[in-house]
Amino acid sequence: MKPLIEKLTLAENNSFVARTYRTPLFEVPWHQHIEYELILFTEGEGKSFIGNYIGEFQTDDVFLLGSNLPHTFQKAQSNLITSAVVVQFKEDFWGPAFLLLPECRDIYRLLQLSAGGLKIRSECRERLAPLIRELEYLTGFSRIIRLCECLELIAQREEYEILSTQEIKEQDIKSKERLDAIFHFTHQNFHAPIQLTDVAKLVNMSVPAFCSYFRRSTKKTYVGYLNEIRIGHACKLLKDTHQHVAAICYESGFSTLANFNNRFLIVTGTTPSQYRKKFSMAADSNSAVQQINRTTSIA
16 A cells, blocks of 8 residues: 655645545545644544554544654544544745744744644643634635644643654655555454454564564554554444443454453553443433523523
């Protein structure tokens, strides 16, 4: 599978990209580009792969990714609609000396930190969402002002998590092909038994070489990564369905209930039953609040 070398074209009279990408245009393989990327998810959920970080993404999440930071976002299910507002800009799009101005010191530091990828948290994320959405439709100098406002908000509030510890470097095409093939194969087949020999053969490596390569590239073992994918799927089923825990166990790719319970506890810090109960109580609480609001409104 060939990697996508992403080069988003600029519209006439625009110095940076701000555009919504929706399934099937959203789906891209493991890739990197020289542009910085500010991304707001507007639909969907799944796994985020950023440098050597593997985690979750969901609707309303915001990420800031540095230049040449390899990444991909894989949706939770193949038929799930996923979309995001993607903002891409080069470090010097506003001129070679702009970031050297003393007033830009905080933004310059922020862009340096984004080399590891930032996931924006708390109130900052909520305040950013409408600003990023508007960026797609603004014209003229207002676009540049709004982008600066977004970056300044992130820099000042510092409500973010640095995700990857991987050294940023140009990845060769062969390495991109391997990782993308591994991610794609795992997401398509995690519900079935997967042997290390299967994945190693996929990328034409011996099992020891594959295990060493994957750990070096992601700072995780492949088995640990596979279990995270499976547990993530199980969490979604526990929240969104009434299936029995045993059925969810097997549908998520685990062969025994005991192993499922043990792995679930390791990854989430709770048991499947407790996890479901927690979300069930939250849903009941939200329903009660909505009922009170409706009653108050009628009165």
